[in-house]
Amino acid sequence: MDLSVVVPIYNEEANIVALYERLLRVLEPMRLRCELVFVNDGSRDQSLPLLLSLAARDERVRYIDLSRNFGHQIAVTAGLDATRGAAVVIIDADLQDPPELIPLLYAKMKEGFEVVYAKRRSRQGESAAKKMTARLFYRILASITNISIPVDTGDFRIISRKVVEGLKQMPEQNKFLRGQISWIGYRQTYVEYDRAERAGGETGYTYRKMIRLALDGITAFSDAPLKAATISGFVVSAVAFLVMLYTLYSRFVTHDYQPGWASLMISILFLGGVQLIAVGIIGEYIARLSANVRQRPLYLVADTNVQQPGAAAA
Numbered sequence: 001m002d003l004s005v006v007v008p009i010y011n012e013e014a015n016i017v018a019l020y021e022r023l024l025r026v027l028e029p030m031r032l033r034c035e036l037v038f039v040n041d042g043s044r045d046q047s048l049p050l051l052l053s054l055a056a057r058d059e060r061v062r063y064i065d066l067s068r069n070f071g072h073q074i075a076v077t078a079g080l081d082a083t084r085g086a087a088v089v090i091i092d093a094d095l096q097d098p099p100e101l102i103p104l105l106y107a108k109m110k111e112g113f114e115v116v117y118a119k120r121r122s123r124q125g126e127s128a129a130k131k132m133t134a135r136l137f138y139r140i141l142a143s144i145t146n147i148s149i150p151v152d153t154g155d156f157r158i159i160s161r162k163v164v165e166g167l168k169q170m171p172e173q174n175k176f177l178r179g180q181i182s183w184i185g186y187r188q189t190y191v192e193y194d195r196a197e198r199a200g201g202e203t204g205y206t207y208r209k210m211i212r213l214a215l216d217g218i219t220a221f222s223d224a225p226l227k228a229a230t231i232s233g234f235v236v237s238a239v240a241f242l243v244m245l246y247t248l249y250s251r252f253v254t255h256d257y258q259p260g261w262a263s264l265m266i267s268i269l270f271l272g273g274v275q276l277i278a279v280g281i282i283g284e285y286i287a288r289l290s291a292n293v294r295q296r297p298l299y300l301v302a303d304t305n306v307q308q309p310g311a312a313a314a
């Protein structure tokens with residue numbers, strides 16, 4: 001098997017057939033032995049029947065039906081676990097990532113790279129808020145992590161078998177694949193592309209899921225928030241100490257102190273806020289620690305035509 005294409009599917013009935021056709025139009029001229037691995041991530045629409053009918057018609061189509069919605073990163077992981085190709089492409093189902101870029105990714109890889117990621121030169125049809133938060137997130141992440149996670153890059157990329165095997169050895173429950181792939185290293189490069197609008201249907205990425213992904217990325221690759229909590233603790237304590245000295249001075253030396261509830265309120269609220277933030281940051285890390293300690297399987301498979309689905313998941 002030369003090439004596997006992994007596609008996570010969450011309510012993509014409007015796009016599956018178009019995606020399949022565009023993929024084939026691109027893959028067939030490449031004359032490779034290839035497979036398409038579709039992972040149904042608990043869709044509530046007609047996605048699964050569509051996948052089943054594609055699989056019945058075309059033996060290159062393989063599907064994994066997860067037992068519920070596990071989220072995009074886990075769906076991709078399930079797909080990767082099932083791939084057999086020497087090279088693996090990860091692509092979104094909504095045609096925002098153009099399949100036409102695959103030959104270029106593949107050619108670049110053949111020049112001797114283990115990872116060729118697709119970097120967004122521009123993105124269309126997404127709200128200004130989403131673009132801005134994404135931009136900001138990638139830059140914050142880049143500045144506080146000690147591995148270089150490329151900015152403005154999603155999961156659309158080609159990776160080699162070596163990298164897939166590397167990912168399988170990373171047992172974390174809270175996946176942030178683009179970060180993990182950077183962590184893995186080897187020779188990596190990128191090509192640029194213009195991200196299209198979603199072809200049909202609606203985004204499955206709610207703000208809630210995006211915030212979770214962002215926190216997963218940050219907590220998995222940086223201790224900076226914890227350090228920031230410590231530093232802000234010191235700074236606030238230092239300020240509080242100075243204020244204390246001033247209070248004692250005005251009480252016992254100058255005797256001109258006021259019954260000032262304003263300053264009292266402000267310092268109580270301020271300290272309370274800092275403490276809660278610090279506790280919250282610690283909580284984010286502890287939550288992930290406990291998720292990993294539980295050692296649950298990453299996902300469960302309801303149905304598949306893959307021989308050994310998730311052999312690596314157990």
Ligand code: UDP
Nearest residue numbers: 008009010041071072075092093203204205
């Ligand atoms: N997706 C998924 N599970 C989810 C949400 C999304 O498998 O819980 C898939 C979705 O079908 C698509 C890809 O992940 O193939 C990217 O999702 P989407 O296009 O909704 O994200 P956006 O492009 O808006 O960031």
Ligand code: MG
Nearest residue numbers: 092094096198
């Ligand atoms: Mg999309």
